Amino acid sequence: MAERLATLIGIYGLLGLGYQLVFGQLRGLNLAQGSLFGVGAYATALTAPHLGPFALLAA
Structure with a gap:
């Protein structure tokens, strides 16, 4: 939940x-x-489950 919130922020x-x-x-x-x-949002949504806390680097 916290990772999702950090990604959205x-x-x-x-x-x-x-x-x-x-x-x-x-x-x-x-x-x-x-x-x-x-x-960018679509790419982040696809990579966030695989990268975990490093999902913001993919955006």
Whole structure:
């Protein structure tokens, strides 16, 4: 349970940092952000059971 929570915190933290960069610093609209987030989340979901606590390194 703690590994899942840590993975979710890492994923949403990276998503927030990405949106901060795109909208806050660059003041642009990037429509590919959602698809990249989806691919990263899917890859993390597939590798998390095999990597255990190192699942955040795969993201």
